[in-house]
Amino acid sequence: MSQTRIHSGLIEPDGGKLVELFVDESQRDLKRKEALNLPKIKLTKIDVEWVHVLSEGWASPLKGFMRESEFLQTLHFNSIRLEDGSVVNMSVPIVLAIDDSQKNQIDGSSSVALVVDGNNPIAILTDIEIYKHNKEERIARTWGTTAPGLPYVDEAITHSGNWLIGGDLKVIEPVKYHDGLDSFRLSPSELRDEFTRRNADAVFAFQLRNPVHNGHALLMIDTRRRLLEMGYKNPVLLLHPLGGYTKEDDVPLHWRMKQHEKVLEDGVLDPETTVLSIFPSPMHYAGPTEVQWHAKARINAGANFYIVGRDPAGMSHPLEKRDLYDADHGKKVLSMAPGLERLNILPFKVAAYDKTKNGMAFFDPSRPQDFIFISGTKMRTLAKTKESPPDGFMCPGGWKVLVEYYDSLDQAENGGVPA
């Protein structure tokens, strides 16, 4: 059922092979019929995103939603030991919650059907294991806090069932979103093909969930320069915005994608050496724990270099006036994480607006007075109030998209219809 592909030249997937969990086309009708007779579990939007993630092998070598032994290793060790004794990184629980009545309905069945709207079965979970969903412990060990107001917790955990169901996943219907962006959703296997086609001898991944400004661009261009200096002939950038669940005040995916396309059109990044694709995972905002997942998944997609910045996957503490995580912990934890030894971690240099150059530049601590830091909040305020950012902060096409987005929000707030 699970297909494996090996690409020579690129970094090996975790566990040695990429685990895809699709049912063969020839078997789909059969499996659909099989699913009709199984107990059904209705998936939430985030559950479907995880089915997507698992099905394409981003979490290789996971073969489905976690059973308890995988869940416990994830919570306690941020890694999973394989049968051969080797260790792969796995920092974020990929689990499926069910409630008491669903559990009762499953009764003694060893398989369940996973369904979306209209009871359409998209996958089967086999050899299932049902175990307790201790939400408090899961939250505490994943986020390092149990403070109310964590976005993913509010969205996907607090009101979820008291049981978790793990098992082997067989996906009948590959997940599609029909939002005009599916062509950007390359699977790890497709990305590996693309990197091979481009003869990439190094792949460096940049995870983002925000618009790209020239500081980001500078850093990506500089990374390529450094890799060339190291002797690589053709380093390729995987520009990899996260496409799953994000919190309400983040810029929505389709606006971000418009903005990223403009950045490529305006020539800020070179399309020849850049692959723009969508990473289908939902966002946890779990800082040092989550950044490991972001890095690990990119190994499976063929990246052997990972750029990490200040406070990755971080946010403000939901109750206290401070960042939830120490800004340096993400890169420190990443550099020590079990199972990520093969990945080259490239810590971010801080870029800021250099008034002497009218553009973004790496911050020079010997002349701090020359630099302006433009935070995400500041950027949003400028775009909302239609003020222009300093020249050279972002390419004009990209900036225009952001202004349009905040315009659409205003119209929505004033009773209009957002684009």
Add this chain to the structure above:
Amino acid sequence: MSQTRIHSGLIEPDGGKLVELFVDESQRDLKRKEALNLPKIKLTKIDVEWVHVLSEGWASPLKGFMRESEFLQTLHFNSIRLEDGSVVNMSVPIVLAIDDSQKNQIDGSSSVALVVDGNNPIAILTDIEIYKHNKEERIARTWGTTAPGLPYVDEAITHSGNWLIGGDLKVIEPVKYHDGLDSFRLSPSELRDEFTRRNADAVFAFQLRNPVHNGHALLMIDTRRRLLEMGYKNPVLLLHPLGGYTKEDDVPLHWRMKQHEKVLEDGVLDPETTVLSIFPSPMHYAGPTEVQWHAKARINAGANFYIVGRDPAGMSHPLEKRDLYDADHGKKVLSMAPGLERLNILPFKVAAYDKTKNGMAFFDPSRPQDFIFISGTKMRTLAKTKESPPDGFMCPGGWKVLVEYYDSLDQAENGGVPA
């Protein structure tokens, strides 16, 4: 400064050598003088217990209170990667907290003196590193909850300083308690010598913080039997009560030691094949996280088998009416824990009072009606009310000690002086 010893035959200490952190006798006066000129940190009782633990190498290869990289690896991975790439288990932070004024007082000094009552320096911490003490994150990741009422948290974390200070520890004054029990406090090195002297070819450790009843004894005797069957010629039991901080309603160490001695005197356990010693660590009550520490420390003391029971290091949830940890998670986590692959985990069989045998026996699920489970709470109630437990539950000498202990409590409550 750090001395190493290698004993052939016994399991290797973590990191390959036992790290003892005592200053050579000849250097002590020098170091005492040196300490006088250093900024001073006053230790709490629990801090002193950790100095004891570190100094004797229970936490080998740790060389002192954790620096940030060790602290982060402990919180996120329950293990630490060594320079040679190998991994040792380390699940519980061994850290020293200081407050803002202490931090200011240290200023630019690279070493500090650790003092107890009367400013008596017992150790020096060198090459120090001071970093933030994020208490919420430490608690959440160690206990899997931040609920108020965790005993160690209330005692040692909540009111501690906002900074942690790590560094290399040089102990000038080996920690002694002068409570009549110091002769039971064998260091890992002394235990290794004792096991070697006894020609042990297997050492199985039993961690406890409660009185020993015949169910425990049965299990320890049965373990020895199993080890003999496996072909070991002389398995030795390390009966290893925890001697550091425990919560208020646990039986105090000196009463427990009296009880354990009676168990040996009464011949329930064979003194020839049992080493009774005190494990100097304070107790976290952190369940699956802490049981790894309990096991790892015993590797350093020469044990290659570790007995693990139901809900090890567990307690009730401080707010909710349930156990804080799933009763099976301890042994599951222990069996998967990084750095403990070398240790043989022996899961507990459940023993209960068998009415057909008038004694403790392994529970037989085919005839549940024949068994009575006597919980710790039930045992305490019986001892307090001077009722006798069923014949064969505990040796009479051991039971008498418990009755005396609860008598002494009553006297104290009634204005008398406890023994």
